[in-house]
Amino acid sequence: MIPKPRTATSLARLASGWAAGGLGAVFILLGGWWFTGAVGVIVHMGLLEFFRMARFKGIRPAVRTTLVAVQLLLASTMGAASSSWHAGDGVGDVAAAVLPASGAVICGWLLLQPQTGTIADIAASIFGLFYLGFLPSHWIKLRALTDPSLAPRLTGTIAGLPWPWTSGLALTLLAVALIVATDIGSYGIGRRWGRRPLSPISPGKTIEGALGGLACAALVGGLGGLALGWRLGWLLGALLGVVVAVFAVVGDLTESMMKRDAGLKDSGDAIPGHGGILDRIDSYLFVPAVVYTLVTLVLPLSERF
Numbered sequence: 001m002i003p004k005p006r007t008a009t010s011l012a013r014l015a016s017g018w019a020a021g022g023l024g025a026v027f028i029l030l031g032g033w034w035f036t037g038a039v040g041v042i043v044h045m046g047l048l049e050f051f052r053m054a055r056f057k058g059i060r061p062a063v064r065t066t067l068v069a070v071q072l073l074l075a076s077t078m079g080a081a082s083s084s085w086h087a088g089d090g091v092g093d094v095a096a097a098v099l100p101a102s103g104a105v106i107c108g109w110l111l112l113q114p115q116t117g118t119i120a121d122i123a124a125s126i127f128g129l130f131y132l133g134f135l136p137s138h139w140i141k142l143r144a145l146t147d148p149s150l151a152p153r154l155t156g157t158i159a160g161l162p163w164p165w166t167s168g169l170a171l172t173l174l175a176v177a178l179i180v181a182t183d184i185g186s187y188g189i190g191r192r193w194g195r196r197p198l199s200p201i202s203p204g205k206t207i208e209g210a211l212g213g214l215a216c217a218a219l220v221g222g223l224g225g226l227a228l229g230w231r232l233g234w235l236l237g238a239l240l241g242v243v244v245a246v247f248a249v250v251g252d253l254t255e256s257m258m259k260r261d262a263g264l265k266d267s268g269d270a271i272p273g274h275g276g277i278l279d280r281i282d283s284y285l286f287v288p289a290v291v292y293t294l295v296t297l298v299l300p301l302s303e304r305f
Contacts, residue, residue: 020280028172031143036078039139040071043132045277050132053262054124060117061124065109069102070133077137081144102129131285138288142295143172150295153229174224175291178217178244179283185209185216186249198249202256210249217241217248236302240294247290248283255282 027038047070051063076095106125110117145168154165190209198205218238225237255278259265 024176028143028169028176031166031169032082033078035143036074036140039136040074042277042281043070043074043136046281047128047132049276049278050128050258051124053258053264054128056262056264057120059120059124060113060115061121061128062106062109062117065106066102066125066128066133069098069105069129073098073102073129073133074137074140077140078144081141099129099134102133135285135289138292139172139284142175142288142292143168145171145292145296150299151228153227170228171291171295174221174228175244175287176284177220177224178241179248179287181216181220181241182213182245182248183283184213185245186213188212189215199253201253201260205249205253210245213249214242214245217245230299231302236299240291243290243294244287247286251282251284251286254286255279 023038027035044067047067048063051061051066054061073095076098080095103126106129107117107122110121110125146166148167150167151165151170154167154170186205186209189212190206193212194206194208196207197203198207198210218241221237221239221241221244222234223237225233225235225240227233228237230236
């Protein structure tokens with residue numbers, strides 16, 4: 001059988017996908033404020049797409065106020081996590097106060113409009129702050145981790161590069177690898193053996209594909225746990241992979257649910273061949289908070305047994 005030639009659309013999709021992945025890897029390696037700035041640009045564009053979907057439903061969110069609040073949340077998170085700040089300087093308190101204070105400011109802004117905001121306006125604005133502000137801020141917290149006990153086997157510098165192997169870099173790369181493994185496993189297994197739909201929200205996704213994604217993420221997680229030097233690394237890594245796979249699918253289906261409700265096929269057209277920013281980052285939104293919580297709370301507990 002003669003293979004079909006690649007179309008312009010598929011080539012654009014492939015090229016933009018590789019370019020986005022390459023840029024993402026560079027900013028993860030750079031870390032710090034470079035990484036924070038990259039996250040800020042992505043969530044800004046994602047928020048614009050989210051509010052666009054909300055407007056299709058007749059909702060009037062506090063767009064500018066929420067956009068500013070999200071950037072303040074990301075910057076304060078980086079400020080609190082940065083090694084250049086010291087305990088007791090109050091930056092951590094400021095970072096913790098940004099989320100509730102922003103919620104109050106958003107509500108106040110909607111109250112002052114000529115047409116007073118509705119429950120839907122408030123809900124969309126606050127959810128935007130949570131969905132594309134609070135959740136992505138955990139990528140910054142995860143990348144900024146420096147506790148060597150979280151990745152005991154990875155020390156020193158990256159071969160040929162000036163960046164050190166910190167636990168935050170290793171865990172961020174592992175989290176991204178688990179999401180990619182979930183996507184690849186879901187697509188490969190689902191395309192070959194998928195028969196039963198996973199959810200009416202996204203008919204193209206199947207139960208078989210979801211299980212394939214879980215299996216691939218568990219495998220990559222087990223290998224990652226061993227590479228990082230965790231006690232029972234293969235088991236803890238595999239469990240982390242399963243949890244990440246579940247929340248990656250939840251993130252994907254959540255965005256599909258919102259698009260379906262708004263009557264849209266894609267959230268936007270920012271990335272050639274891929275659709276909008278939200279279409280590409282939906283699986284990456286819930287994951288960092290889960291990974292950060294598990295590695296900073298559960299992992300230390302496991303070392304005691």
